[in-house]
Amino acid sequence: MALYELGLVLIPELEGEDREAFLSELRALVTGGGASIVREDVWGKRNLAYEIRHKREGFYVFWQFDGSGAVIKPLEYKLRLSDQVLRYLTLNLDREMRRSRKMERRRAERKAKAAASRAEAAAAGPAAAEEA
DSSP states (O other): OEEEEEEEEEOTTOOHHHHHHHHHHHHHHHHHTTOEEEEEEEEEEEEEEEEETTEEEEEEEEEEEEEOGGGHHHHHHHHHHOTTEEEEEEEEHHHHHHHHHHHHHHHHHHHHHHHHHHHHHHHHHHHHHHHO
C-alpha cells in the first residue's frame, strides 16, 4: 500500500450541499477501491494564479489516502469527466519521499567530502609552510 495525495481545485460556484455531495461521491470511490483516507485538508475558496475556464477563484481540497494504485485510474477518470473540477493532481508520496531522501543523502555526501578536503588542506597547509 502506498501513500497518495490528491489535490483538487473545484469551481467556486459549487456551494455547501452540492460540494459535499460531490466530495462524498469521491470519498466513496476511494474507499470502495480499498483505500483509506488518512487526512483531509480543506483550504476553501482562494484566488487562482491564472484564469482556468474563465474562473478567477477555486475551492481547494487536499486528501492523503493510503491504498493500492488500482484506485487511481477510476478516480482520475471521474475527475477528468467532471465539470465541477477545474484542476486535479495525484502524487505518489512514497515515490516523492524516496526521491527526497536520495537527494538528502547526496547532499550529505557532498558536504562530508568538502569538509574532508578542507580538513586535509588545513592539515597539509601548516606542514607545507614548515618545510618551505
